[in-house]
Amino acid sequence: MPVSKLTPQEIVDSIGELPPMPTAISDVINACDDQDMTVGQLSQIVLKDQSLTANILKLANSAFYGHARRVTTVTEAVVLLGFSAIKSLAISSHTARLLNRSLPGYGLPAGQLWHQSMCVAFTARRIAVEVQLAPVEEAFVAGLLHDIGKVILSSHLEAAFNEVQQLAMDRQMPFHHIEAEILGFDHAELGARIAAKWSFPPELEEAIRCHHDPEQATLKPLLPHVVHLADSACMMLGQGIGSDGLAYEVCPSTLEALEFTPERMMELMDDIAPMLAADSFGIE
Numbered sequence: 001m002p003v004s005k006l007t008p009q010e011i012v013d014s015i016g017e018l019p020p021m022p023t024a025i026s027d028v029i030n031a032c033d034d035q036d037m038t039v040g041q042l043s044q045i046v047l048k049d050q051s052l053t054a055n056i057l058k059l060a061n062s063a064f065y066g067h068a069r070r071v072t073t074v075t076e077a078v079v080l081l082g083f084s085a086i087k088s089l090a091i092s093s094h095t096a097r098l099l100n101r102s103l104p105g106y107g108l109p110a111g112q113l114w115h116q117s118m119c120v121a122f123t124a125r126r127i128a129v130e131v132q133l134a135p136v137e138e139a140f141v142a143g144l145l146h147d148i149g150k151v152i153l154s155s156h157l158e159a160a161f162n163e164v165q166q167l168a169m170d171r172q173m174p175f176h177h178i179e180a181e182i183l184g185f186d187h188a189e190l191g192a193r194i195a196a197k198w199s200f201p202p203e204l205e206e207a208i209r210c211h212h213d214p215e216q217a218t219l220k221p222l223l224p225h226v227v228h229l230a231d232s233a234c235m236m237l238g239q240g241i242g243s244d245g246l247a248y249e250v251c252p253s254t255l256e257a258l259e260f261t262p263e264r265m266m267e268l269m270d271d272i273a274p275m276l277a278a279d280s281f282g283i284e
Protein backbone atom coordinates (compact mmCIF):
# COMPACT_ATOMS: atom_id res chain seq x y z
CA MET A 1 0.00 0.00 0.00
CA PRO A 2 1.65 3.29 -1.13
CA VAL A 3 1.07 5.23 2.02
CA SER A 4 4.36 6.99 2.49
CA LYS A 5 7.73 6.99 0.85
CA LEU A 6 9.31 7.77 4.20
CA THR A 7 10.52 5.14 6.61
CA PRO A 8 9.06 5.05 10.14
CA GLN A 9 12.30 6.55 11.41
CA GLU A 10 12.05 9.43 8.94
CA ILE A 11 8.50 10.12 10.05
CA VAL A 12 9.66 10.18 13.66
CA ASP A 13 12.53 12.48 12.68
CA SER A 14 10.04 14.88 11.09
CA ILE A 15 9.01 15.82 14.65
CA GLY A 16 11.98 18.18 14.34
CA GLU A 17 9.92 20.26 11.91
CA LEU A 18 7.42 21.12 14.63
CA PRO A 19 7.85 24.65 15.92
CA PRO A 20 9.74 24.77 19.22
CA MET A 21 8.04 26.09 22.35
CA PRO A 22 8.20 29.93 22.05
CA THR A 23 10.24 31.69 24.74
CA ALA A 24 7.19 33.56 26.06
CA ILE A 25 5.41 30.24 26.70
CA SER A 26 8.41 28.47 28.22
CA ASP A 27 8.99 31.52 30.48
CA VAL A 28 5.43 31.15 31.80
CA ILE A 29 5.83 27.37 32.24
CA ASN A 30 9.09 27.84 34.18
CA ALA A 31 7.59 30.64 36.28
CA CYS A 32 4.62 28.42 37.21
CA ASP A 33 7.06 25.79 38.48
CA ASP A 34 9.05 28.34 40.52
CA GLN A 35 8.18 28.01 44.22
CA ASP A 36 9.28 31.60 44.93
CA MET A 37 7.15 33.18 42.21
CA THR A 38 4.46 35.62 43.35
CA VAL A 39 1.07 36.25 41.70
CA GLY A 40 2.23 39.70 40.63
CA GLN A 41 5.46 38.42 39.08
CA LEU A 42 3.71 35.62 37.17
CA SER A 43 1.07 38.05 35.89
CA GLN A 44 3.81 40.35 34.58
CA ILE A 45 5.47 37.47 32.72
CA VAL A 46 2.15 36.47 31.11
CA LEU A 47 1.40 40.08 30.15
CA LYS A 48 4.62 40.31 28.12
CA ASP A 49 2.89 38.31 25.39
CA GLN A 50 -0.32 39.79 24.02
CA SER A 51 -1.82 36.74 22.35
CA LEU A 52 -0.94 34.52 25.32
CA THR A 53 -2.71 37.00 27.61
CA ALA A 54 -5.79 37.05 25.37
CA ASN A 55 -5.87 33.26 25.12
CA ILE A 56 -5.50 32.72 28.86
CA LEU A 57 -8.38 35.10 29.57
CA LYS A 58 -10.53 33.49 26.90
CA LEU A 59 -9.93 29.96 28.16
CA ALA A 60 -10.24 31.02 31.81
CA ASN A 61 -13.74 32.19 30.95
CA SER A 62 -14.64 28.91 29.25
CA ALA A 63 -17.79 27.29 30.57
CA PHE A 64 -15.69 24.31 31.64
CA TYR A 65 -14.03 26.24 34.45
CA GLY A 66 -17.46 27.04 35.82
CA HIS A 67 -16.68 30.43 37.36
CA ALA A 68 -19.82 32.46 37.81
CA ARG A 69 -17.76 35.64 37.78
CA ARG A 70 -16.11 36.84 34.60
CA VAL A 71 -12.32 36.80 34.77
CA THR A 72 -11.15 40.10 33.27
CA THR A 73 -7.49 40.44 34.30
CA VAL A 74 -4.51 38.10 34.27
CA THR A 75 -4.01 38.66 38.00
CA GLU A 76 -7.60 37.50 38.64
CA ALA A 77 -7.01 34.45 36.43
CA VAL A 78 -3.85 33.56 38.36
CA VAL A 79 -5.59 33.96 41.73
CA LEU A 80 -8.80 32.14 40.75
CA LEU A 81 -7.31 29.32 38.69
CA GLY A 82 -3.89 28.84 40.26
CA PHE A 83 -0.39 28.52 38.84
CA SER A 84 -0.79 25.02 37.41
CA ALA A 85 -3.93 25.97 35.48
CA ILE A 86 -2.10 28.97 34.02
CA LYS A 87 0.64 26.57 32.94
CA SER A 88 -1.94 24.32 31.22
CA LEU A 89 -3.49 27.30 29.47
CA ALA A 90 -0.07 28.50 28.26
CA ILE A 91 0.59 25.03 26.81
CA SER A 92 -2.89 25.11 25.21
CA SER A 93 -2.14 28.47 23.65
CA HIS A 94 1.01 27.06 22.02
CA THR A 95 -0.51 23.81 20.81
CA ALA A 96 -3.71 25.40 19.47
CA ARG A 97 -2.03 26.39 16.20
CA LEU A 98 -0.85 22.82 15.60
CA LEU A 99 -4.09 21.16 16.63
CA ASN A 100 -6.19 23.63 14.67
CA ARG A 101 -4.95 22.35 11.29
CA SER A 102 -7.10 20.25 8.99
CA LEU A 103 -6.02 16.60 9.03
CA PRO A 104 -7.07 15.04 5.72
CA GLY A 105 -5.48 11.70 6.64
CA TYR A 106 -8.03 11.43 9.48
CA GLY A 107 -10.96 13.06 7.70
CA LEU A 108 -10.89 15.99 10.12
CA PRO A 109 -11.58 19.56 8.94
CA ALA A 110 -9.60 22.52 10.36
CA GLY A 111 -10.41 23.20 13.99
CA GLN A 112 -11.87 19.81 14.78
CA LEU A 113 -8.83 18.20 16.41
CA TRP A 114 -8.33 21.36 18.50
CA HIS A 115 -11.95 21.34 19.66
CA GLN A 116 -11.91 17.63 20.36
CA SER A 117 -8.59 17.88 22.22
CA MET A 118 -9.88 20.67 24.44
CA CYS A 119 -13.05 18.67 25.17
CA VAL A 120 -10.94 15.66 26.18
CA ALA A 121 -8.63 17.92 28.24
CA PHE A 122 -11.47 19.43 30.27
CA THR A 123 -13.20 16.06 30.62
CA ALA A 124 -9.95 14.40 31.78
CA ARG A 125 -9.48 17.19 34.33
CA ARG A 126 -13.04 16.69 35.60
CA ILE A 127 -12.52 12.91 35.94
CA ALA A 128 -9.17 13.51 37.73
CA VAL A 129 -10.96 15.74 40.27
CA GLU A 130 -13.59 13.03 40.77
CA VAL A 131 -11.11 10.16 41.25
CA GLN A 132 -8.71 12.44 43.18
CA LEU A 133 -5.81 11.94 40.83
CA ALA A 134 -3.43 14.83 41.52
CA PRO A 135 -2.27 17.07 39.98
CA VAL A 136 -5.48 17.49 38.01
CA GLU A 137 -3.81 19.84 35.53
CA GLU A 138 -1.55 16.96 34.44
CA ALA A 139 -4.73 15.17 33.29
CA PHE A 140 -5.72 18.35 31.41
CA VAL A 141 -2.42 18.51 29.51
CA ALA A 142 -2.43 14.76 28.81
CA GLY A 143 -5.98 15.11 27.45
CA LEU A 144 -4.99 18.11 25.36
CA LEU A 145 -1.98 16.40 23.77
CA HIS A 146 -3.24 12.81 23.55
CA ASP A 147 -3.77 12.90 19.76
CA ILE A 148 -1.04 15.38 18.81
CA GLY A 149 0.79 12.62 16.90
CA LYS A 150 -2.00 12.85 14.30
CA VAL A 151 -0.71 16.29 13.27
CA ILE A 152 2.35 14.58 11.78
CA LEU A 153 0.83 11.26 10.72
CA SER A 154 -2.05 12.83 8.79
CA SER A 155 -0.03 13.70 5.70
CA HIS A 156 1.48 10.20 5.63
CA LEU A 157 -1.95 8.57 5.76
CA GLU A 158 -3.61 10.98 3.33
CA ALA A 159 -2.27 9.36 0.13
CA ALA A 160 -4.08 6.13 0.88
CA PHE A 161 -7.04 7.59 2.77
CA ASN A 162 -9.72 5.52 1.04
CA GLU A 163 -7.81 2.26 1.29
CA VAL A 164 -7.06 2.85 4.95
CA GLN A 165 -10.73 3.61 5.70
CA GLN A 166 -11.77 0.46 3.87
CA LEU A 167 -9.23 -1.61 5.76
CA ALA A 168 -10.47 -0.23 9.09
CA MET A 169 -14.07 -1.08 8.20
CA ASP A 170 -13.38 -4.47 6.62
CA ARG A 171 -11.35 -5.70 9.54
CA GLN A 172 -13.29 -3.82 12.22
CA MET A 173 -9.96 -2.85 13.72
CA PRO A 174 -9.34 0.27 15.79
CA PHE A 175 -7.73 2.93 13.60
CA HIS A 176 -4.49 3.09 15.60
CA HIS A 177 -3.95 -0.62 14.87
CA ILE A 178 -4.18 0.16 11.15
CA GLU A 179 -1.60 2.92 11.59
CA ALA A 180 0.72 0.51 13.36
CA GLU A 181 0.27 -2.07 10.65
CA ILE A 182 1.00 0.37 7.84
CA LEU A 183 3.59 2.66 9.37
CA GLY A 184 5.14 0.52 12.09
CA PHE A 185 3.79 2.69 14.95
CA ASP A 186 0.67 4.69 15.76
CA HIS A 187 -0.21 8.32 16.54
CA ALA A 188 -0.01 7.62 20.27
CA GLU A 189 3.65 6.56 20.04
CA LEU A 190 4.48 9.56 17.87
CA GLY A 191 2.61 11.89 20.27
CA ALA A 192 4.68 10.55 23.18
CA ARG A 193 7.84 11.39 21.25
CA ILE A 194 6.59 14.94 20.66
CA ALA A 195 5.96 15.27 24.43
CA ALA A 196 9.52 14.09 25.04
CA LYS A 197 10.83 16.66 22.57
CA TRP A 198 9.01 19.36 24.54
CA SER A 199 10.55 18.01 27.78
CA PHE A 200 7.27 17.02 29.41
CA PRO A 201 7.53 14.59 32.35
CA PRO A 202 7.70 10.83 31.61
CA GLU A 203 4.26 10.23 33.19
CA LEU A 204 2.73 12.55 30.64
CA GLU A 205 4.62 10.89 27.79
CA GLU A 206 3.33 7.54 29.01
CA ALA A 207 -0.27 8.78 29.24
CA ILE A 208 -0.10 9.92 25.60
CA ARG A 209 1.60 6.69 24.48
CA CYS A 210 -0.98 4.51 26.27
CA HIS A 211 -4.19 6.50 25.73
CA HIS A 212 -5.66 3.68 23.63
CA ASP A 213 -4.08 0.88 25.69
CA PRO A 214 -4.00 2.20 29.27
CA GLU A 215 -3.28 -1.28 30.64
CA GLN A 216 0.26 -0.97 29.23
CA ALA A 217 1.17 1.91 31.56
CA THR A 218 3.53 1.34 34.49
CA LEU A 219 4.68 4.79 35.70
CA LYS A 220 1.33 6.31 36.62
CA PRO A 221 -1.30 3.84 35.39
CA LEU A 222 -4.38 5.86 36.37
CA LEU A 223 -3.43 8.83 34.20
CA PRO A 224 -3.83 7.06 30.82
CA HIS A 225 -7.03 5.46 32.14
CA VAL A 226 -8.37 8.97 32.86
CA VAL A 227 -7.41 10.19 29.37
CA HIS A 228 -8.86 7.05 27.77
CA LEU A 229 -12.16 7.46 29.63
CA ALA A 230 -12.34 11.15 28.71
CA ASP A 231 -11.56 10.35 25.06
CA SER A 232 -14.20 7.59 25.06
CA ALA A 233 -16.86 9.82 26.66
CA CYS A 234 -16.23 12.63 24.14
CA MET A 235 -16.19 10.12 21.27
CA MET A 236 -19.53 8.68 22.41
CA LEU A 237 -20.96 12.19 22.45
CA GLY A 238 -19.89 12.67 18.86
CA GLN A 239 -16.75 14.76 19.36
CA GLY A 240 -13.87 13.91 17.05
CA ILE A 241 -15.59 11.30 14.97
CA GLY A 242 -12.94 11.21 12.26
CA SER A 243 -11.24 8.02 11.20
CA ASP A 244 -10.08 7.39 14.76
CA GLY A 245 -13.72 6.88 15.73
CA LEU A 246 -13.99 3.82 13.49
CA ALA A 247 -14.18 0.65 15.57
CA TYR A 248 -13.16 2.62 18.67
CA GLU A 249 -12.86 0.31 21.64
CA VAL A 250 -13.23 1.29 25.28
CA CYS A 251 -10.66 -0.60 27.31
CA PRO A 252 -12.66 -2.89 29.63
CA SER A 253 -10.29 -2.35 32.56
CA THR A 254 -10.69 1.45 32.55
CA LEU A 255 -14.09 1.56 34.25
CA GLU A 256 -12.79 -0.89 36.82
CA ALA A 257 -9.51 0.96 37.44
CA LEU A 258 -11.33 4.26 37.97
CA GLU A 259 -14.25 2.60 39.80
CA PHE A 260 -16.65 4.02 37.24
CA THR A 261 -19.97 2.18 37.10
CA PRO A 262 -22.03 2.48 33.89
CA GLU A 263 -24.36 4.79 35.86
CA ARG A 264 -21.45 7.04 36.83
CA MET A 265 -20.34 7.06 33.20
CA MET A 266 -23.82 8.22 32.17
CA GLU A 267 -23.66 11.00 34.78
CA LEU A 268 -20.29 12.11 33.40
CA MET A 269 -21.65 12.22 29.87
CA ASP A 270 -24.75 14.14 30.99
CA ASP A 271 -22.48 16.69 32.69
CA ILE A 272 -20.12 17.26 29.79
CA ALA A 273 -22.62 17.10 26.90
CA PRO A 274 -23.93 20.70 27.12
CA MET A 275 -20.43 22.10 27.50
CA LEU A 276 -19.08 20.16 24.53
CA ALA A 277 -21.83 21.53 22.35
CA ALA A 278 -21.56 25.12 23.60
CA ASP A 279 -17.87 25.94 23.72
CA SER A 280 -15.89 26.69 20.58
CA PHE A 281 -12.51 27.30 22.29
CA GLY A 282 -11.62 29.82 19.60
CA ILE A 283 -8.31 31.44 20.42
CA GLU A 284 -5.97 33.94 18.73
Ligand SMILES: [Fe+2]
Pocket residue numbers: 146147187188211212244
Ligand atom coordinates in the same frame (compact mmCIF):
# COMPACT_ATOMS: atom_id res chain seq x y z
FE1 LIG B 1 -5.99 8.61 19.81
